[in-house]
């Protein structure tokens with residue numbers, strides 16, 4: 001794990017606000033995922049943090065990818081563009097899923113020559129795919145319980161289980177191939193029963209499809225949702241993995257490929273932000289710190305992801321509950337109304353937040369003239385495995 005001393009050194013060298021990405025942590029997370037879910041092929045959900053350097057590290061580690069827009073597809077494609085055509089096509093088929101159930105027709109037309117696996121969850125989409133991307137493979141996204149997830153997704157996507165086989169047969173009738181099913185139990189799912197229920201639901205749909213004559217499905221995509229260890233209440237990943245392994249081995253024969261689309265799990269713990277105190281005031285008896293990063297930038301996950309990233313000080317001192325505000329002139333730009341910090345911090349001192357790698361810098365804006373934080377990559381490796389020096393990259397989110 002990156003040390004406070006190292007963070008201070010990077011801030012001294014590169015300035016603030018900083019978004020530090022530790023590639024050793026990404027490799028560790030990927031290895032942990034593979035270790036505890038050996039039967040599951042991990043497709044990194046690029047939306048969680050689409051920095052090309054992160055995609056490259058996961059590519060080098062052997063990961064597959066979940067993309068949900070054409071620009072994300074292109075970020076992954078950069079890594080394979082030099083492959084011979086046949087090898088590249090096989091790679092795309094084996095290692096990319098386009099997991100946005102609703103796709104503009106232009107996107108479908110651009111995707112079609114690459115023939116990836118794509119998800120769908122309604123009949124209008126079947127008609128669109130038939131017309132604009134008849135060469136892709138299909139996975140039906142089904143609606144599953146998202147109980148207790150930090151970010152609920154089931155009201156936006158997913159065919160109702162009762163309609164699932166009708167939707168599969170409708171696609172097949174159009175001459176398309178449905179390779180299997182996908183679901184998402186909700187992001188940061190700490191209620192592991194969501195996975196158990198979803199896998200059982202999927203198994204019953206596989207069975208119904210078989211009973212109604214369609215036996216070609218050979219893929220189950222168990223989606224994302226794998227929780228990051230934000231605090232001690234999150235049970236260890238191996239406990240979740242044990243439940244998943246038990247259910248997939250019980251319900252799905254070995255010839256069914258199991259995929260997953262972890263985003264947060266891969267990247268949350270690899271990101272750390274460093275901010276500078278730019279103002280200090282007491283309002284209504286509460287000590288307020290103003291810092292140079294906020295909810296329109298690296299801390300955007302507070303709004304979009306319903307996540308909290310407590311700020312820590314680099315030095316000790318008598319603490320009190322403080323408000324911490326971002327740099328913009330907008331009242332929404334509140335990082336916390338209650339963050340324990342030393343009360344004697346001075347302007348120019350630094351604070352940091354750990355576990356801020358997912359859905360944070362990815363949704364950073366330029367609002368109010370403030371650009372996204374500078375990104376610094378540490379522990380990147382070259383293709384030959386040599387660790388490179390820390391590298392700053394002023395790239396748009």
Ligand SMILES: Cc1ncc(COP(=O)(O)O)c(C=O)c1O
Nearest residue numbers: 045099187224225261262263264
């Ligand atoms: C289709 C799909 N797959 C995967 C993910 C990644 O989920 P997570 O970051 O919870 O693993 C998301 C997140 O929204 C998603 O919509």
